[in-house]
Amino acid sequence: MFTKQKPTTIPITEIEQSAFCRTDETLDVKPLAEEFSASVRWQGIPSEYLHMDGKELTARIRNARNLLGDRLTILGHHYQREEVIQFADVRGDSFKLAQYAASLPYAEFIVFCGVHFMAETADILSNANQKVILPNITAGCSMADMASTEDVIDCWNDLENILGQGGIVPITYMNSTADIKALCGRNNGIVCTSSNATKVMEWAFQKGERVLFLPDQHLGRNTALKLGIALEDMVVWNPFKNLGGNTEDSIKNAKIILWQGHCSVHTRFNVNQINKAREKYTDVNILVHPECTMDVVQAADYNGSTEYIIKTVTESPPGSKWGIGTEISLVSRLAKENPDKLIFCIDSVVCPCSTMYRIHPAYLLWVIEELINDNIINQVLVNDDTAEQSHIALERMLSIV
Numbered sequence: 504m505f506t507k508q509k510p511t512t513i514p515i516t517e518i519e520q521s522a523f524c525r526t527d528e529t530l531d532v533k534p535l536a537e538e539f540s541a542s543v544r545w546q547g548i549p550s551e552y553l554h555m556d557g558k559e560l561t562a563r564i565r566n567a568r569n570l571l572g573d574r575l576t577i578l579g580h581h582y583q584r585e586e587v588i589q590f591a592d593v594r595g596d597s598f599k600l601a602q603y604a605a606s607l608p609y610a611e612f613i614v615f616c617g618v619h620f621m622a623e624t625a626d627i628l629s630n631a632n633q634k635v636i637l638p639n640i641t642a643g644c645s646m647a648d649m650a651s652t653e654d655v656i657d658c659w660n661d662l663e664n665i666l667g668q669g670g671i672v673p674i675t676y677m678n679s680t681a682d683i684k685a686l687c688g689r690n691n692g693i694v695c696t697s698s699n700a701t702k703v704m705e706w707a708f709q710k711g712e713r714v715l716f717l718p719d720q721h722l723g724r725n726t727a728l729k730l731g732i733a734l735e736d737m738v739v740w741n742p743f744k745n746l747g748g749n750t751e752d753s754i755k756n757a758k759i760i761l762w763q764g765h766c767s768v769h770t771r772f773n774v775n776q777i778n779k780a781r782e783k784y785t786d787v788n789i790l791v792h793p794e795c796t797m798d799v800v801q802a803a804d805y806n807g808s809t810e811y812i813i814k815t816v817t818e819s820p821p822g823s824k825w826g827i828g829t830e831i832s833l834v835s836r837l838a839k840e841n842p843d844k845l846i847f848c849i850d851s852v853v854c855p856c857s858t859m860y861r862i863h864p865a866y867l868l869w870v871i872e873e874l875i876n877d878n879i880i881n882q883v884l885v886n887d888d889t890a891e892q893s894h895i896a897l898e899r900m901l902s903i904v
């Protein structure tokens with residue numbers, strides 16, 4: 504029953520998270536060779552792509568894209584850079600992009616401008632003959648990396664030993680590997696995204712008395728609080744400790760077990776930043792992503808997924824003021840697209856998600872130019888068993904929201 508004490512390992516993606524933070528520069532694209540100076544892992548790429556400037560990259564991507572026509576669909580998450588998202592046939596939050604991938608009748612190739620777990624999900628939900636490509640294979644997610652398959656299986660075995668089979672319903676946030684989605688699929692569990700976490704958690708509590716929520720403790724806690732679950736009824740599972748740092752009794756008494764994971768981008772936001780924004784502009788609206796900590800979400804006026812953030816700001820009256828707590832590429836785009844409103848990031852440091860940022864337009868150009876020659880680079884392919892089991896958990900989500 505007891506797991507071995509494991510050494511604490513911080514995911515590399517978490518260590519690299521602040522690599523592109525800056526205080527005095529814009530987010531405009533630089534040739535990839537210059538970006539290579541940031542100390543993160545980059546995928547190797549033929550040297551001809553290293554020195555192209557933004558203008559040349561844009562022109563060549565447009566040309567390659569036109570040559571591929573209907574054979575190619577480009578999906579883009581809202582956190583992508585301006586120079587990349589402009590080529591997306593569909594932009595969305597992780598839920599909308601998953602729904603879209605599940606309903607794409609044609610397109611031989613789906614190039615996913617986002618991060619690895621999103622591309623895996625697109626592969627699981629798309630047709631067997633469609634190929635999903637991630638332009639830079641090192642574009643992972645530091646939060647997803649905080650829940651290794653091995654640690655989650657250990658946790659699940661411990662919980663089943665203590666609570667018995669069927670004693671707890673697993674919910675995994677979309678930001679997790681296909682293996683973890685598969686574990687949820689085969690154990691009567693489900694996937695959620697930030698746009699449907701409340702409905703999914705309600706569904707889970709109709710199926711059982713307790714929920715394991717992973718890997719984002721903050722989204723789990725914020726959602727449980729919305730459903731009226733008290734903080735005393737939640738425990739945190741630290742994968743580096745025996746029984747996650749809990750006792751058998753505390754696990755039996757809990758309603759929610761929250762995996763100790765977080766998003767390094769959203770945990771940068773704090774209540775002090777919100778107070779400062781309110782001091783500066785008395786009528787400002789504070790809008791944050793639910794991956795922020797509980798105190799930030801509670802101090803904000805609104806919270807929701809990236810799609811919700813865009814809709815809320817876009818539909819607000821001219822002259823309104825918005826202090827936003829989410830990834831900077833999205834906040835900058837919102838500010839550009841809504842010049843009649845005051846829109847700013849509540850963190851004064853410009854700090855993009857370092858893994859989303861790795862989809863530099865040079866990688867997009869490389870993979871689509873190779874597709875013209877029928878050469879597939881960076882296909883994301885989930886094995887059949889994992890795909891089948893994770894499909895069950897994804898379908899449960901798609902059918903209730």
Ligand code: 13P
Nearest residue numbers: 596597598696697808809
């Ligand atoms: P959304 O589902 O709101 O797009 O969020 C995905 C994500 O990774 C946020 O950090």
Ligand code: SF4
Nearest residue numbers: 644645646766768856
């Ligand atoms: Fe992962 Fe956070 Fe980046 Fe989203 S913003 S992809 S949760 S690291």
